[in-house]
Amino acid sequence: MDSMAPSVSRLRERPRLLILTPDFPPAPGGIQVVAHRLAAGIRGLQTEVIAPDSPGAAQFDAASGVRVHRVRGGGGLRGGRNALLNAAALKHALSFRPDVTLSAHIVTSPAAAAIRRARGSRTVQYFHAEEIGAKPRLAAFAARHADASIAVSAYTASLIAAAGGPPERVHVIANGTDIPSDPAPRPVDRPTILTIARIEERYKGHDVMVRALALVLAKVPDAQWVVIGDGSLRPGLEQLARSYGVADSIRFLGAVPDDQRDAWLARAQLLAMPSRLPAGEFAGEGFGIVYLEAAAYGKPVVAGNVGGAVDAVVDGETGLLVDPLDPLAVAEAITRLLQDGELARRLGAAGAARAQTYAWSRVVERVEALLLAQLDGGAGAADGQRAREPEHGGS
Amino acid sequence: MCATLRHRGPDDEGVHSDVASGVTIGARRLAIMDIDGGHQPLCNEDGSVWAAFNGEIYNHPKLREDLRRRGHRFSTNTDTEVLVHLYEEYGEAMVHALEGMFTFAIWDQRSRRLLLARDRFGEKPLFLHEHDGELLFASELTSLLEVKPQLRELDPYAIDAFFVFAYVPGPGTIVPGVRQLPPGHLLSWERDGGVSRERSWWAPPERGVRRRESFRSVAAEAKLLFAESVRTRMVADVPVGVFLSGGVDSTLVAVAAAEASSQRLKTFTVGYDTGAVNETERARAVAGRLDSDHHEVTLTQADVAERAPAVLSRLDQPLGDRAAIPLHALSEFARPRVTVALGGEGADELFGGYPRYRWLERARRLQSALPEVAVRSLGGVLRQSGRVRQAARASARLAPTPVLERNLDWVTSERRHRREALYGPRLAQLDRGRVLANLATQAGELDGGTAARWLMHLDQVHYLPDDVLVKTDRASMLVSLEIRTAFLHAGLAELAGSLDTSMHLAGAGKALVHEMLPPGIIPAARFGRYRKTAFRVPAAEWLRGPLAPVMSRQLEHGVIYREGYFDRHAAEVLVREHTASTHDHSDQLWPLLALGLWADRFYGLDGA
Missing domain, CATH: 3.60.20.10 (Aminohydrolase, N-terminal nucleophile (Ntn) domain)
Known part of the structure; x- marks a missing residue:
């Protein structure tokens, strides 16, 4: 473990916040972004972060201005890495003495619970979605041992309750989005449908998109589907595309740097990602931050009418929510947006306006208020301002 | 028309x-x-x-x-x-x-x-x-x-x-x-x-894709798609039942159908009064656990004597799949009670249910590991020790035969090698290599994938549509009953087709079934004994019993012998040996019977 010298100057006027996270930039991913934006954005608390080491971390941390304690080791085993992370968090907490601990993922909840118990401090637990289905018992533990839980959508809140977490401590705070400095549309030579998601989980609906594309092409023959993201399901998807005879209308770009991704967001006519609820006990789209990112670029969205997407997209206002298992419904929504420029523009504009309320600065404010409330109100604070409803949007 | x-x-x-x-x-x-x-x-x-x-x-x-x-x-x-x-x-x-x-x-x-x-x-x-x-x-x-x-x-x-x-x-x-x-x-x-x-506009995925995916999540997806498939196939304005063979596939269908049905499910099975194969007991056990309204019909030898000629001759193309007979009997029996029945057809082709895929994959790997010279000397040793038949079989199994031919001989009981003896003058001049050449064209290139996956794909475009589904459609439609196949669902086929071959070969299909079946339907201890038995047929016994007179009439008057397609004398030898029970020639005699009866009707000679 690479331990920084304990902070000497204790700024008594600001309470101390310790963020525990298994994922932190420069590693890519959604949870990484959440943890980083909070750590960088929260002003009312003195914040430090415990996160695993990753390639390029030292340079990133030096530039970011966030105090991050990197934990090395654990080998290739995720379980080992998480165990070391929890142990390091606990050890660090003894010197840092946080007033409140924010656990960004349930895998760091054991340390958060132990710190809470050892120090009598407050704990807030973040919930996304997928992890609750994968580890329902740990999720229930995490929810029970936290003073407050943050669910990124009403769907996630329902998953927490289903796993056995106390619903009265759950607060729905959606993830934020970066507002682009230049959201102006860029020219593109073909009508373009964009999907941005790792091709790792079936529930993202890439397969339904292939089937839908075969129908879309009947009406918009020169349409192209640009697929950003990579993953182990990609070869199967490419095969499916050949099987449907639509391979020539698809561009699989793989994982691309942020600037290229942003360029495609500026070019595309719409973003389509018909996420469905996965089978069995698995959880689906927690919120679908990519819907908001597209909205921030003024793009209308086609999404599934289930899971977290219903919080991220307002049907008929910022996008079209459809049965994600019905290729025809998906195709019709896409075709409508490709053919009706006026509709696409209207939904896109409404989406862009709504995305402003999800700017990271706003989300950070909400989380910060929740953290401070834990300190002000003591044990009853969470109950006093419970927020089962989404704090904005959704309605 | x-x-x-x-x-x-x-x-x-x-x-x-x-x-x-x-x-x-x-x-x-x-x-x-x-x-x-x-x-x-x-x-x-x-x-x-x-x-x-x-x-x-x-x-x-x-x-x-x-x-x-x-x-x-x-x-x-x-x-x-x-x-x-x-x-x-x-x-x-x-x-x-x-x-x-x-x-x-x-x-x-x-x-x-x-x-x-x-x-x-x-x-x-x-x-x-x-x-x-x-x-x-x-x-x-x-x-x-x-x-x-x-x-x-x-x-x-x-x-x-x-x-x-x-x-x-x-x-x-x-x-x-x-x-x-x-x-x-x-x-x-x-x-x-x-x-x-x-x-x-659609083709089954050609090859598995290697990737890491948790078995649990694949099983959950398969279960969801299958339930959806059964649920939508149960929708009709007429009564719907399930054909239950007692095997795993149809059991799964029955379980899902019982779940999707608001009424008591009707299940149907067929048994025989001869031969060693009888699945009625197992089907009955499953029906009992599902508390279905279960019906059994026994296909008697007397019935077969009339039914087999009627069915085989009335098909619009000849079909040598002997299971057409019990399926026809079952459909006719069920027709007064239901208009639609769900069946388990296609599961084996999609999910790699035939053990053959595993064996041929192993054989291919073994072959690449085993020098040809070793195979030949093993054959030589066996031959010298007087075990000529074993020698021949070992050589055939181990010889460096292309996997396509090996597969063909497996599924067709090596009938292509009997053509020389059985063909009459009308067929003697044919280019006998054409069958295999056409098959190879349809199979495409093995191209680095596994033999197992390649053969599964071939079965999906060859055996499934031209045998299994012809049998299913024709045998049932002859009595105006509709069979709906619960496994042949686009999403399910695409899921199965995208699975890593190793998943299929490791018996994942069976494990998937485990995962999909509620506990207690098939006792876990007996699971291993549920082999491929779907509607097996005592054809060898029938050919010695109720169909023996039909066969001899064929030999005497049948157009395929009279017109010189097949050699009457060679066929007679087969029949004699089969009847004397010194040999089981049903693999050759059944196709001859099916073709003969069909051709007689085609030429307007049936009943002659």
């Missing part, structure tokens, strides 16, 4: 003729949805688009809803009408929206174009004759021949292929002038100019 198809659609008949363009489409109907309102052919609001349709579109309520939202007006509650409006919306791309088993014809009066399409797996048949700008099509070969009697002749190469496979491989037919629209294909024909264009 429609009258010939009466058994396929006993409830109604209709024809639409576009006099100006000289185009006629017709249909006979077995009423399952909207029994009174579903007269065919059907048209759109202004009569410019007409459809005739055979099969079922399981997602038609959802499609109807989507189309209504887009402003289409419906006058019936049938799936045929959905086709008409879907065509107006999407043209020939409409096929991608369809989940089901179907063939259909759509006549578009405005563009003077005819669209023909066949479902993904080839569950429903479509025969074509094209000549000089003219196009004829029908669900059965027989109907086409009625319109064009001059086509009535046999293709010796199709007979050759039939003897090797015991079915007629598509896209050809037993008649030289008629072909089939392959599964997952559509054909568009322009009235002006009489040109047609045929293309594939």
Whole structure:
């Protein structure tokens, strides 16, 4: 473990916040972004972060201005890495003495619970979605041992309750989005449908998109589907595309740097990602931050009418929510947006306006208020301002 | 032409003729949805688009809803009408929206174009004759021949292929002038100019994809898709039951159907009064645990004596799949109680259920590890020790035979090697290599993938549509019962096709079934004993018993011997040895019987 010298100057006027996270930039991913934006954005608390080491971390941390304690080791085993992370968090907490601990993922909840118990401090637990289905018992533990839980959508809140977490401590705070400095549309030579998601989980609906594309092409023959993201399901998807005879209308770009991704967001006519609820006990789209990112670029969205997407997209206002298992419904929504420029523009504009309320600065404010409330109100604070409803949007 | 198809659609008949363009489409109907309102052919609001349709579109309520939202007006509650409006919306791309088993014809009066399409797996048949700008099509070969009697002749190469496979491989037919629209294909024909264009719109995934995926999540996905498949296949305005063989696949279907059904499920099984195979007990046990309204029929030897000749001769193409007989008996027995039955067909081809895939994959790996010289010397040692038969078998199993031939010999009991002895002068001059060459063309290149996955794909485009589904469709439709296959669901097939071969080979199919079955239906301890037994048939016993007189009549009068296709004397030797029980020649005698009975009727000689 690479331990920084304990902070000497204790700024008594600001309470101390310790963020525990298994994922932190420069590693890519959604949870990484959440943890980083909070750590960088929260002003009312003195914040430090415990996160695993990753390639390029030292340079990133030096530039970011966030105090991050990197934990090395654990080998290739995720379980080992998480165990070391929890142990390091606990050890660090003894010197840092946080007033409140924010656990960004349930895998760091054991340390958060132990710190809470050892120090009598407050704990807030973040919930996304997928992890609750994968580890329902740990999720229930995490929810029970936290003073407050943050669910990124009403769907996630329902998953927490289903796993056995106390619903009265759950607060729905959606993830934020970066507002682009230049959201102006860029020219593109073909009508373009964009999907941005790792091709790792079936529930993202890439397969339904292939089937839908075969129908879309009947009406918009020169349409192209640009697929950003990579993953182990990609070869199967490419095969499916050949099987449907639509391979020539698809561009699989793989994982691309942020600037290229942003360029495609500026070019595309719409973003389509018909996420469905996965089978069995698995959880689906927690919120679908990519819907908001597209909205921030003024793009209308086609999404599934289930899971977290219903919080991220307002049907008929910022996008079209459809049965994600019905290729025809998906195709019709896409075709409508490709053919009706006026509709696409209207939904896109409404989406862009709504995305402003999800700017990271706003989300950070909400989380910060929740953290401070834990300190002000003591044990009853969470109950006093419970927020089962989404704090904005959704309605 | 429609009258010939009466058994396929006993409830109604209709024809639409576009006099100006000289185009006629017709249909006979077995009423399952909207029994009174579903007269065919059907048209759109202004009569410019007409459809005739055979099969079922399981997602038609959802499609109807989507189309209504887009402003289409419906006058019936049938799936045929959905086709008409879907065509107006999407043209020939409409096929991608369809989940089901179907063939259909759509006549578009405005563009003077005819669209023909066949479902993904080839569950429903479509025969074509094209000549000089003219196009004829029908669900059965027989109907086409009625319109064009001059086509009535046999293709010796199709007979050759039939003897090797015991079915007629598509896209050809037993008649030289008629072909089939392959599964997952559509054909568009322009009235002006009489040109047609045929293309594939769906093909089963060709190879597994190597990737990490948790077994639990695949199983959950498969379970979800399967439940959805069964649920939509249970929808009908007539009673629906399940054909239960006692094997794992049909048990799964029954379990899912019982879950999806608000009423007590009806299950049906068939047993025999001879032979060692009897699955009725196991089916009964499953039915008991599901508390279904269970029915058993025993196919007696007396029954077989009449049924087998009737069924084998009445099929529109010869079929040597002996399971057609019990399936016909079961369908006839069930027909007064249900109009639709769910079956487990296709599961083995999709999920790698046949042990053969594993063995041939192993053999191929062994072969690449084992020097040819070692194989030859093993054969030599066995031969010298007097064990000639074992030597021959070991050499055959271990010799560096291409995997395609090895597979062919496995599934056809090496019939291709018996052709020399059995063929008469009419077949003697054929190029015997053509069967294998055609098969190789259809199989495509192995191309770095595993042999197992390659063979699964071949079975999906060859054995499944041309044997399994022909048997399923014809045997049931002969008595106007519709079998719906619960495993042949597009999403499920695509999921299965994308699985890593190692998942299939590691017995994941079986494990998937474990995962999908509720506990207690099949006791875990007995699971290993549930081998491939789906509707096994005591054909060897029948050929010695009730069908022996039929066979000798065949030898005496049968057209295939009289016309010199097969050598009567060689066949007699086989029959004699088989009857004396010194040999089991049922693998050769059954196809000969099936072909002989069929050909007699084809030449109008049946009952002679």
